[in-house]
Amino acid sequence: MQTKKLGINGIKIGLEAHCQLTALKTKLFCSCSANYRGKEPNTLVCPVCLGIPGSLPVLNLRAVESTIMVAFALNCKVSRRTFFFRKNYYYPDMSKNFQISQYDRAGGIPLSTDGNVYIHVDHKRKKINIRRVHIEEDPARLVYTGTIDTSPYTLIDYNRSGIALLEIVTDPGLSSPREARIFLQKLRSILEHLGVSDGGLEGAMRCDANISIVGGPRVEVKNISSFKEVERALNFEIARQKDLVSKGISVERETRHWDETRRVTISLRTKEEEHDYRYFPELDLIPINITKSWLTQLQSKMPELPDARRIRLIKQYGLPSYNAEVLTSDKSLADFFERCVKLGKAPKTVSNWLMTDVLRCLHDLNLELTEAKITPEQLVEMISLIEDGVISGKIAKMILWDMIKTGKSPRLIVEERGLVKISSREELESLIKQVCEENPKATEDALKDEKAIHFLIGKLMQKTRGRADPELVDKLIRTHLTLMKSRI
Amino acid sequence: MATQPCFLTAKEYIRKITTGEVSAMDCVSSVFERIRKVEDHVHSFITLTEEVALKKAREVDNKIIRGDRVGKLAGVPIAIKDNICTEGIRTTCSSQMLCNFIPPYDATVSQRIKEEDAVIIGKTNMDEFAMGTSTESSYFRPTHNPWELSRVAGGSSGGSAAAVAVGETILALGSDTGGSIRCPASFCSAVGLKPTYGLVSRFGLIAYANSLEQIGPITRDVYDCALLLSVIACYDPKDSTSVNMPQKDYTRFLANDVQGIKVGVPKEFFGVGTDPSVIKCLWNGIEKLEALGASYEEISLPNLAYSLPAYYLIAMSEASSNLARYDGVRYGFRVDRDDLDWSEAFSESRRIGFGTEVKRRIILGTYALSAGYYDRYYLKALKVRTLIRRDFEKAFRKFDVLIGPTMPIPPFEIGEKINDPLAMYMCDIDTVPINLAGCCGITIPCNFVNGLPIGMQIIGKPFDEEKILRVAYAFEQNTPFKNNRPSL
Numbered sequence: 014m015q016t017k018k019l020g021i022n023g024i025k026i027g028l029e030a031h032c033q034l035t036a037l038k039t040k041l042f043c044s045c046s047a048n049y050r051g052k053e054p055n056t057l058v059c060p061v062c063l064g065i066p067g068s069l070p071v072l073n074l075r076a077v078e079s080t081i082m083v084a085f086a087l088n089c090k091v092s093r094r095t096f097f098f099r100k101n102y103y104y105p106d107m108s109k110n111f112q113i114s115q116y117d118r119a120g121g122i123p124l125s126t127d128g129n130v131y132i133h134v135d136h137k138r139k140k141i142n143i144r145r146v147h148i149e150e151d152p153a154r155l156v157y158t159g160t161i162d163t164s165p166y167t168l169i170d171y172n173r174s175g176i177a178l179l180e181i182v183t184d185p186g187l188s189s190p191r192e193a194r195i196f197l198q199k200l201r202s203i204l205e206h207l208g209v210s211d212g213g214l215e216g217a218m219r220c221d222a223n224i225s226i227v228g229g230p231r232v233e234v235k236n237i238s239s240f241k242e243v244e245r246a247l248n249f250e251i252a253r254q255k256d257l258v259s260k261g262i263s264v265e266r267e268t269r270h271w272d273e274t275r276r277v278t279i280s281l282r283t284k285e286e287e288h289d290y291r292y293f294p295e296l297d298l299i300p301i302n303i304t305k306s307w308l309t310q311l312q313s314k315m316p317e318l319p320d321a322r323r324i325r326l327i328k329q330y331g332l333p334s335y336n337a338e339v340l341t342s343d344k345s346l347a348d349f350f351e352r353c354v355k356l357g358k359a360p361k362t363v364s365n366w367l368m369t370d371v372l373r374c375l376h377d378l379n380l381e382l383t384e385a386k387i388t389p390e391q392l393v394e395m396i397s398l399i400e401d402g403v404i405s406g407k408i409a410k411m412i413l414w415d416m417i418k419t420g421k422s423p424r425l426i427v428e429e430r431g432l433v434k435i436s437s438r439e440e441l442e443s444l445i446k447q448v449c450e451e452n453p454k455a456t457e458d459a460l461k462d463e464k465a466i467h468f469l470i471g472k473l474m475q476k477t478r479g480r481a482d483p484e485l486v487d488k489l490i491r492t493h494l495t496l497m498k499s500r501i
Numbered sequence: 502m503a504t505q506p507c508f509l510t511a512k513e514y515i516r517k518i519t520t521g522e523v524s525a526m527d528c529v530s531s532v533f534e535r536i537r538k539v540e541d542h543v544h545s546f547i548t549l550t551e552e553v554a555l556k557k558a559r560e561v562d563n564k565i566i567r568g569d570r571v572g573k574l575a576g577v578p579i580a581i582k583d584n585i586c587t588e589g590i591r592t593t594c595s596s597q598m599l600c601n602f603i604p605p606y607d608a609t610v611s612q613r614i615k616e617e618d619a620v621i622i623g624k625t626n627m628d629e630f631a632m633g634t635s636t637e638s639s640y641f642r643p644t645h646n647p648w649e650l651s652r653v654a655g656g657s658s659g660g661s662a663a664a665v666a667v668g669e670t671i672l673a674l675g676s677d678t679g680g681s682i683r684c685p686a687s688f689c690s691a692v693g694l695k696p697t698y699g700l701v702s703r704f705g706l707i708a709y710a711n712s713l714e715q716i717g718p719i720t721r722d723v724y725d726c727a728l729l730l731s732v733i734a735c736y737d738p739k740d741s742t743s744v745n746m747p748q749k750d751y752t753r754f755l756a757n758d759v760q761g762i763k764v765g766v767p768k769e770f771f772g773v774g775t776d777p778s779v780i781k782c783l784w785n786g787i788e789k790l791e792a793l794g795a796s797y798e799e800i801s802l803p804n805l806a807y808s809l810p811a812y813y814l815i816a817m818s819e820a821s822s823n824l825a826r827y828d829g830v831r832y833g834f835r836v837d838r839d840d841l842d843w844s845e846a847f848s849e850s851r852r853i854g855f856g857t858e859v860k861r862r863i864i865l866g867t868y869a870l871s872a873g874y875y876d877r878y879y880l881k882a883l884k885v886r887t888l889i890r891r892d893f894e895k896a897f898r899k900f901d902v903l904i905g906p907t908m909p910i911p912p913f914e915i916g917e918k919i920n921d922p923l924a925m926y927m928c929d930i931d932t933v934p935i936n937l938a939g940c941c942g943i944t945i946p947c948n949f950v951n952g953l954p955i956g957m958q959i960i961g962k963p964f965d966e967e968k969i970l971r972v973a974y975a976f977e978q979n980t981p982f983k984n985n986r987p988s989l
Contacts, residue, residue: 060606064826066599066707067586067608069740101822101870105843110825119875167843169830291870293818293879296712299741 023227024251026193027185028243030220032204033151034079034177035211041150041177042070042113049172050214054156062175064108069297072097076177077301079209080124080148081311083179086203086318087143089128093303096122097295102288105167106152108174114149115180116292123147130203131320132195133338141196142184151176154216160274179210185223185231190247193222197240198342202319205344212240213345213381222247226254230266234278237271246271250278322347330360339368345382346372352389358396366392370410374417386420387413395423407479408432436482438489444481445493448472459494466490507535507668508986511577511725514671518576519565525558525576529620532578536622536669539989543654544644545664547583548591549623554578557620564618572618573732579614580670582661583624584631585716586705587611590621594707595639596629598827598834598854608705609740610674610716610733617732622670625660629856630824631681631709633657634928637919638858645915646688647987648953652912655685661719662689667987671721672729676706678714679812680907680932683944686719687907687956690946690985692726692973693719695932697963698939699744701730702737708823710816713936722983723945723974727751730966746964754967755974760794762972763900769805770905770931770958779906782948782955786976787904793975798900802892805934807885812933813926814869814882820859821866827854861922886937893938897962902972906931907944907956931958941966945973946982954982 037047043061060068084091098116115123128143153174157164181200187193197220201212212218221235224247232254237246254264268287269278317325319341326337326347340347346367353363371392375382395416398404404412404427412426427433435441448469449456455472458465466487473486506514506528517523533551540546561576581587584594586604588611593599607615615621628638636644636659644659646652647667654663658675662685665673675682677695686693694717701716708714718729731751737743766787771780787797829835829850836849855863869878896903909930918925935942940960947957957976961969977983 060604063831065605065832066592066594066602066826067584067604067705068606069704071739071741099822101825103825103828103844103847105830108826108831110828111822120880289872291822291867291872291875293822293870293875296819297708297741 024188025185025225026187026190026247027223028183028187028193028196028220029222030179030181030197030200030218032179032181032200032210032212033214033217034076034179034209035214035217036209037073037075037079037177039073040175041073041076041148042175045175047176049176052172054168054170054172057172058174062108063171070113070295072298072301073177076148077124077303078311079177079207080146080179081303081308082207082315083181083204083209084125084128084146085312085315086207087128087130087146087181089125089143089146091125091303091308092122094122094300095124095303096300097298098292099295100149101291104152105169106155106174108153108171112149112152113295113298115147117145119292121292121294130196130199132192132199134192134195136335139192141186144182144184146179146181149178149180150174151178160272173216185225190244190251193247194240194244197243199319201240202342202344206316206318206322208316213383224250224254226251226258226264229254229258229264232264232266233268234271235268235281236273238273242271242273245276246278249276253278319344319347326350330354330364332360332364336364336368340364343382349382349389349392353393356389356393358393362396363392366396370413371417374414378414378417380417385417387416388420391416391420391422398423398427402434402436402482403427404432404434405479405481405483407483408434411479432478432480434482435477435480436485438485441481441486441489442493444473444476445486445490448476449493449497456494456497460498466494505535505668506531507671508721509671510722511574511671511720511728514577515575518561519571521565525561525565525620526555528576529554529558529578529622532622532668532670535667539647539667539669542645542650542989543647543663543667543669544642545625545660545667545669546580546623547593547595547626547641547660550590550621553590554620554622557618561618561620572616573728574614574617574619574672577619577672578622578670579619579672579674580623580625580661580664581611581621581674582627582658582676584627584676584707584709585611585674586707587621587624590624592624592707593640594630595627595641596855596859597640598851599707599832600640600834602833604705606705608716609702609737611705613732613735614674619672625658625664625673627660628657628681629859630707630820631657631676631678631714632820632858632862634680634684634925635913635915635918636660636685637915638856640856643915646912647989648690649912651914652953653688653915655688655908655912657681657685658693658719659685662686662691662693665689665691665719665721667989672725673719674716674729674733675719676714676716677936678710679816679936680929682717682719683907683932683942683956683958684928687944687958688912688954690949690954690956690982691719691721692723692943692945692977693717694726694730694943694966694970695935695941696730696734696966697941698936699742700734700941700964700966702735702740702743704737704739708819710819711823712819713812713816723970723977724752724755726943726973727755727970730970734966744964749967751967751970754971756971757975757978758794759790759972759975762790762795762902764790764795764797764972765800765896765900765903766797767800767802767805767896767903767905769802774927774930775906775909776911778911778950779909779955782950783904783906783957786947786957789979790904790972790976793979795972797904800896800900802889802896802934804885804888804892808889808934808937809926809930811882811885811889812929812937813865814878815886815937817862817866818869818879818882819866821863821870824855824859824863827851829854858922889934890938893934893940893962901961901968903960905958905960907958908932911950911953911955935960939963941969943969943973945977946980946985948982949985
């Protein structure tokens with residue numbers, strides 16, 4: 014039966030990622046400041062981005078340069094001549110009721126096309142084809158009270174109107190929500206290595222996804238407001254479509270809206286209600302000629318990208334390929350790593366701490382590394398404390414949480430909380446004595462069976478809140494038990 | 502009898518003011534006196550700015566008394582078409598949609614004439630959003646032709662042309678998308694020039710069809726036309742379609758000499774529908790030029806036959822997008838009812854805020870850009886446009902200028918064509934090809950038939966304004982029509 018085969022393999026996902034060029038100082042078509050986050054609403058505006066009658070757009074050439082560099086990084090073909098189109102539709106977030114964008118039909122030429130990116134899924138390399146990378150303007154930000162359905166009014170903040178936005182479109186070559194997430198992570202890392210976009214900023218990277226399950230029609234899911242949400246939204250949508258199919262209901266071709274609060278997709282419009290965007294050339298802007306010398310100049314500005322960096326990390330520091338992959342999937346992580354190594358710590362040790370405990374803490378705290386307060390200097394200090402025998406690895410894991418949250422130095426935390434390792438033989442011996450006296454049954458067992466020793470060690474660790482030097486404890490307990498045995 | 506100050510040319514006026522013979526205050530006052538006398542019959546203005554004007558006049562007078570440098574248009578009254586933004590002065594586009602719109606900024610041309618010390622006396626009536634040939638589609642009221650009040654002043658810059666002709670101002674600015682400067686100038690026996698696309702900044706001109714339109718001067722004689730053009734023609738980085746050329750003083754090219762000038766006379770300008778009286782006046786004019794030393798030849802521009810449909814398709818398509826921003830959210834007319842959602846509120850604001858002709862063009866333009874029709878209409882119109890441009894290019898390889906009537910008929914009665922859009926559109930047959938081809942064109946008074954003005958159109962190749970001005974100047978110097986005054 015066909016339905017039984019409905020597995021991961023029948024799934025086709027294509028993404029349309031929208032990434033703000035957050036490194037630009039000004040908007041795409043006017044000289045308003047692009048640094049709108051946290052600013053009083055509607056203060057970074059001018060006649061152009063408000064769509065005041067008579068105003069005209071003037072292209073920010075730096076946005077074109079950033080986009081060309083992104084195109085290089087994604088192995089795209091850069092057009093030698095490109096121009097803008099108007100995408101016409103009415104919506105309250107639009108200042109002109111058309112968006113200045115680019116188009117690949119009706120004679121339009123997007124800035125770049127036909128690229129690819131390799132991602133690593135379960136230790137395998139997979140090629141994802143990029144259809145196009147183009148520039149467009151971000152619409153204004155709509156603010157609802159509650160959700161889109163229930164809000165009695167909508168507020169509009171035009172500070173975001175006209176921010177330079179990249180649109181990066183993939184083929185439907187992704188075959189699971191996880192792959193989609195990994196791809197977007199890679200994309201983000203590439204953009205951050207290029208220094209054109211900071212994916213950690215709220216709303217800086219958003220996406221729409223097209224998804225179909227075996228033979229089914231394509232459903233578009235809009236309003237996925239961060240790359241983190243992608244996996245969740247796509248998992249929901251796959252489950253929904255499978256559920257329909259299992260009930261014998263056919264999936265409809267439609268556009269759905271991801272409701273982040275309720276974590277469901279809701280129908281926005283069906284195929285019949287699709288917008289006709291009436292694309293046509295934006296004649297207020299002249300075509301952009303991209304000369305060879307311009308391309309050469311930009312090519313020379315290309316920084317090291319994640320793939321090259323991964324290979325370098327393997328070669329330079331002897332890291333396992335997997336570690337290098339994880340570290341370079343996030344520019345800030347790779348930077349953090351290299352900084353720690355520069356401060357003199359062993360690459361392997363640093364990479365282990367980052368990849369297991371630091372990442373776990375960040376995940377639990379739902380933080381980006383860039384949002385965390387910990388500095389490379391502090392992680393290095395923490396590793397030194399372990400190496401110098403001041404704290405145990407276990408304590409280190411405990412204080413890491415605090416370091417990430419508060420940015421306090423590990424030494425300070427250790428001192429404040431009295432977490433210095435107990436390495437004094439006398440002190441430990443007396444504690445061992447106490448533990449054995451308090452747990453006579455267990456002590457008896459331990460005398461007969463070595464494995465039971467661990468219970469006593471555990472008790473001791475409990476008593477010292479993990480501060481006891483585990484190696485020394487192990488050694489001393491055994492000595493103590495041998496002594497007891499000899500007395501019997 | 503000495504000419505009343507309001508009937509002086511700018512050239513005479515500036516001389517009198519700068520030599521202290523008269524004061525700017527007196528002159529501006531006399532213009533407002535004239536306005537008070539005739540405005541009720543003509544309806545040239547939507548907004549008068551007497552207070553600001555008198556203040557500016559006093560400033561200019563003070564500068565002259567102090568011996569400070571004054572601008573090229575020192576103290577000269579100027580009327581501005583109401584689709585050109587003036588900071589702090591209501592700019593309505595003759596539409597209910599913008600009847601409360603006060604621009605927060607100056608159009609580049611407004612800024613330039615202010616810098617040259619011109620005195621803005623008010624904003625002139627026009628067809629709603631410049632869509633019309635008679636100024637009858639104004640939301641406020643039609644403008645009447647000063648030569649015969651029952652007749653139209655032409656359009657869409659009817660207010661500017663009538664005001665110049667009747668002495669309500671000395672200079673005026675209009676805008677020309679398909680004849681909107683030349684038509685009313687011709688109907689009112691004024692001089693009107695449509696500059697080459699890209700010569701004058703469109704920044705601050707409220708768009709109707711942005712790939713076609715230009716701001717240009719309407720004046721009482723050719724010298725003033727050249728003078729005003731010299732002030733407004735300049736490269737503007739705020740308009741990407743503005744061409745970067747050195748600034749010129751066009752008055753320097755005026756010479757009473759057409760010796761050796763080669764004139765092409767396209768037979769398409771004299772086709773069916775052209776009034777015999779117009780044909781007769783034009784041939785008299787051409788023979789006059791021949792007598793002055795020019796030579797002429799009849800030629801054919803075969804693709805001109807398609808210029809009207811191509812023009813209307815392109816203009817309406819662009820208009821449908823350009824006028825999408827009027828939704829009542831940020832400025833302008835708004836239907837504010839709690840029972841409407843955003844989409845209904847947009848529709849309702851547009852239904853009431855726009856007049857019939859504007860809605861007709863938006864609907865037709867939307868249709869032409871729709872999926873499935875784009876190739877058949879919009880793209881085809883663009884191809885025709887290219888063919889027309891080539892016809893002109895070819896003609897200009899042989900001829901210095903082309904000459905034909907500006908309007909195929911003398912000014913018609915108010916109400917005669919307003920309910921017959923096609924008959925109205927037909928009146929643009931001789932003016933739209935120039936916009937499609939991106940050439941420059943000037944209309945000058947060529948004769949009168951039964952007291953009604955007939956205009957001659959002199960067309961030049963792109964950026965050859967100096968030549969059409971020179972031919973126009975020579976014609977004007979050797980004909981008496983400039984000195985005629987309406988009897989009002």
